Amino acid sequence: MSLAVDFLGMKLKNPIIVAASPLSGNGSMIKKAIDSGAGAIVTQTIANEVRQNVRPRIAANSLGMQNIELYSNLTLEEWEREIYYVKEKEATIIANILAHTPSEMAYIAKKVERFGVDAIELGISIPHGEGVELLISDMERLYNLTKMAVDSVNIPVIVKFSPNVSNLTALAKVVERAGASAISAIDTIRSILGVDIDKAKVMLPTYGGYSGEGIRPIALATVAGISQAVKIPVSGIGGIDNYENVLEFMMLGASTVQLCTSLIMNGYGRIGEILADLENWLEDKGYSSINEIRGLALASLKSFEEISIEPYIAKIKDVCTEDDCRECVKACMYNAISVKDGKIHIDDSKCMGCGLCVSLCKNKKIYLDW
Amino acid sequence: MANIRKISKLAGVSVATVSRVLNHPETVSQETRNRILMVMEEVNYVPNNLARSLTTNRTSTIGLIIPNILNPLYPSIAKGVEDVFYKKGYNILLSNTEDDAKREKASIEMLLGKKVDGLIICSSILGEDDFNIIVKQGVPFVLLGEYMEDSDINIVYTDYQLGAYLATTHLIKAGYKKIAHIAGPLNRKASIEKLEGYKKALLEARLKYNEEYVFEGNNQIDGGQLALKKILKKKGKPDAIFVANDLMALGVIEAIKVLGYKVPADIAVVGFDDIDVASLIEPKLTTVTHPVYRMGLTAARLLLDNITNEEEDCFKQKIFIQPMLKIRKSCGYDNRMEEIFS
Numbered sequence: 203m204s205l206a207v208d209f210l211g212m213k214l215k216n217p218i219i220v221a222a223s224p225l226s227g228n229g230s231m232i233k234k235a236i237d238s239g240a241g242a243i244v245t246q247t248i249a250n251e252v253r254q255n256v257r258p259r260i261a262a263n264s265l266g267m268q269n270i271e272l273y274s275n276l277t278l279e280e281w282e283r284e285i286y287y288v289k290e291k292e293a294t295i296i297a298n299i300l301a302h303t304p305s306e307m308a309y310i311a312k313k314v315e316r317f318g319v320d321a322i323e324l325g326i327s328i329p330h331g332e333g334v335e336l337l338i339s340d341m342e343r344l345y346n347l348t349k350m351a352v353d354s355v356n357i358p359v360i361v362k363f364s365p366n367v368s369n370l371t372a373l374a375k376v377v378e379r380a381g382a383s384a385i386s387a388i389d390t391i392r393s394i395l396g397v398d399i400d401k402a403k404v405m406l407p408t409y410g411g412y413s414g415e416g417i418r419p420i421a422l423a424t425v426a427g428i429s430q431a432v433k434i435p436v437s438g439i440g441g442i443d444n445y446e447n448v449l450e451f452m453m454l455g456a457s458t459v460q461l462c463t464s465l466i467m468n469g470y471g472r473i474g475e476i477l478a479d480l481e482n483w484l485e486d487k488g489y490s491s492i493n494e495i496r497g498l499a500l501a502s503l504k505s506f507e508e509i510s511i512e513p514y515i516a517k518i519k520d521v522c523t524e525d526d527c528r529e530c531v532k533a534c535m536y537n538a539i540s541v542k543d544g545k546i547h548i549d550d551s552k553c554m555g556c557g558l559c560v561s562l563c564k565n566k567k568i569y570l571d572w
Numbered sequence: 573m574a575n576i577r578k579i580s581k582l583a584g585v586s587v588a589t590v591s592r593v594l595n596h597p598e599t600v601s602q603e604t605r606n607r608i609l610m611v612m613e614e615v616n617y618v619p620n621n622l623a624r625s626l627t628t629n630r631t632s633t634i635g636l637i638i639p640n641i642l643n644p645l646y647p648s649i650a651k652g653v654e655d656v657f658y659k660k661g662y663n664i665l666l667s668n669t670e671d672d673a674k675r676e677k678a679s680i681e682m683l684l685g686k687k688v689d690g691l692i693i694c695s696s697i698l699g700e701d702d703f704n705i706i707v708k709q710g711v712p713f714v715l716l717g718e719y720m721e722d723s724d725i726n727i728v729y730t731d732y733q734l735g736a737y738l739a740t741t742h743l744i745k746a747g748y749k750k751i752a753h754i755a756g757p758l759n760r761k762a763s764i765e766k767l768e769g770y771k772k773a774l775l776e777a778r779l780k781y782n783e784e785y786v787f788e789g790n791n792q793i794d795g796g797q798l799a800l801k802k803i804l805k806k807k808g809k810p811d812a813i814f815v816a817n818d819l820m821a822l823g824v825i826e827a828i829k830v831l832g833y834k835v836p837a838d839i840a841v842v843g844f845d846d847i848d849v850a851s852l853i854e855p856k857l858t859t860v861t862h863p864v865y866r867m868g869l870t871a872a873r874l875l876l877d878n879i880t881n882e883e884e885d886c887f888k889q890k891i892f893i894q895p896m897l898k899i900r901k902s903c904g905y906d907n908r909m910e911e912i913f914s
Contacts, residue, residue, distance in 0.1 A: 250866050305891045
């Protein structure tokens with residue numbers, strides 16, 4: 203069983219990439235990521251001008267994390283040394299760079315190419331510190347930024363997308379036309395994590411980027427949309443925490459995946475766990491390479507008009523023994539599910555076939571049929 | 573005075589080894605290196621940079637020419653330049669020209685005479701031909717400030733017209749109709765470009781452009797105060813003013829307050845440059861970032877690439893650094909969603 207993937211001509215030993223983040227903020231941190239088995243590492247965003255980070259700048263709840271961290275605190279010159287240091291390890295390093303004009307982008311791209319990185323990711327989707335309008339939101343600007351970066355270097359250029367804009371698939375086509383080698387999606391989503399109601403104060407003092415589990419469904423939809431719209435590969439990002447999530451992204455068309463929040467919360471050890479689980483699952487299912495699963499779930503994705511209307515209603519397989527669990531009863535909007543003589547009972551005449559109870563049932567005792 | 577011959581004798585090594593300690597310390601074993609460094613310390617040895625320059629044909633010095641040392645923009649540029657060059661062991665010679673073409677030419681000649689390794693010239697008022705003297709000597713140089721079309725010169729520039737357009741459009745968006753402009757000296761290209769940006773924004777919003785609402789100032793605080801008084805006297809109270817630089821905007825805000833009006837309730841003000849005090853005065857000044865520090869950094873990096881010949885593709889680069897609107901309080905715009913990281 204092989205986890206190796208070919209991504210933009212780079213041979214990665216597995217599809218797990220550490221995303222641009224404070225986790226990849228300098229050489230020694232990147233080295234840790236390499237040692238923990240990641241297939242590649244994307245550096246923290248490298249910009250022309252270093253901006254001081256505010257304190258505090260990260261907060262989390264059970265579903266995700268908000269950050270208002272900006273870019274790397276290292277200068278371009280300092281990154282030369284850091285990259286030289288990590289390249290001794292023969293790791294695949296992707297430089298995430300940010301600039302606001304095509305000529306500035308081209309300059310930084312050329313610089314980091316000379317430092318020896320293997321590919322470049324344009325970090326032009328950061329939802330904080332850059333104003334409301336994202337750099338990617340304007341098609342002409344997006345085209346020019348991408349085109350000039352692509353034309354100025356001989357290594358692949360990836361463009362990072364965020365869902366803070368409308369019609370991402372149209373933007374994906376723009377960067378493909380501009381010569382980008384891949385798209386990574388999604389960057390964090392503009393957010394306010396919460397309000398401390400006792401103090402009547404927001405958790406972090408400004409809008410920030412939301413990441414982690416909570417954004418995964420949005421990321422999955424974005425990746426599915428982009429991977430069907432363009433031919434260039436997609437690197438999936440957004441709330442990946444276990445091997446199942448990796449498979450979800452890849453089955454929706456991603457060639458590689460990027461992790462960050464989960465690694466911040468659980469440590470780099472998580473990479474090894476995911477890789478082992480991934481290998482076991484693929485072996486169990488009889489796959490010989492991870493590449494075989496790419497895009498498998500896309501065929502099941504239909505447009506709304508394609509879905510045929512069938513008279514499904516909920517049925518229960520055998521007797522439910524989870525006496526403490528009454529999720530299906532509580533959640534049935536049509537009052538079709540009740541408990542009779544200690545058993546779950548579904549009233550066929552009331553069930554409207556919405557299917558919510560099927561997704562809620564822990565033991566998969568409920569199914570739809572007609 | 574101790575020279576490297578004396579050091580070599582005292583340390584019992586060859587002159588070449590001492591030289592290597594100075595120039596490529598990594599090629600000398602640690603033990604020998606430490607012994608030589610100790611001897612140097614004992615005899616208070618200081619390398620003779622003049623002699624070194626003669627053999628390397630490098631002075632590790634660059635020239636930085638600026639037009640006005642009192643304008644807070646230029647220290648920011650100088651800091652950007654210094655931040656890059658200091659770490660590479662270069663010194664910077666600073667020359668102030670007082671916006672005078674003759675002085676600018678003289679500065680270039682003086683710095684070339686000092687055999688600088690490269691030159692950065694800010695907001696030059698010279699033409700392309702005037703730089704031939706630098707080109708002929710083979711000294712790399714970078715212009716910083718304004719774009720020069722069709723020239724074979726390294727340029728790091730920003731777009732004043734775009735910045736002024738952003739500022740004026742913002743005032744229009746905030747609902748102001750009677751918007752005046754206090755321009756910089758109109759013999760300067762940057763001032764004219766800002767005026768053009770102001771005009772463009774008005775016309776695009778189908779507001780009438782009226783020459784009588786444009787007042788010229790001297791880019792200093794007192795110029796702003798004076799222009800504000802003139803506006804009130806000649807045209808009455810405008811809703812808002814786009815001021816071509818922050819120094820004048822400070823003067824404008826001061827004068828508005830002295831005359832008993834309030835900013836932004838009576839008159840909204842937007843500046844240009846984003847100098848440090850812009851975020852400290854009351855009300856905090858909405859302005860356009862003139863990304864001077866970043867321009868300084870970029871110009872320095874470009875020059876360093878040229879000096880060290882790192883740039884194999886030797887075509888000259890023109891790097892555009894974008895101005896950005898910083899929304900604070902003086903414009904009276906309440907949509908806090910857009911005010912991020914002021």
